[in-house]
Amino acid sequence: MNEQLLPSDPYLLRIIERYLVLQLTAVRRRLAQSGGSGVSQAGGDVHAQGGRVESTGARSARPAPEWVLQLGIGARRQPVAVHCGGCAAARGSVVPVSRRDALEALAGGVEPCFACRPDRELQVD
């Protein structure tokens, strides 16, 4: 992407960022649904956000986990968000979890990701 074309307004940049996260999340979910094969040729991860994303194609042939917990910083590293596997917004430390663990985290007050909306996927209100 040519950075010269990007606006300088932080608000507009946030809108563009959110759009791109949604697009990347949709692509990764489709890849996960298709078995995740053929990913490594494209180079895999997006590191522009400075984050580490679990199970990216270039380093692992495994498909993305179905659900992940994003952990906070600090000694206790409490879960701060629930994501669908492969979500580009899952930054920092993430751990794969089962559907049941994801449901329990949401029931326990952990926030669902605004981008991938695991609460919708898990059909939690």
Ligand SMILES: [Zn+2]
């Ligand atoms: Zn997410």
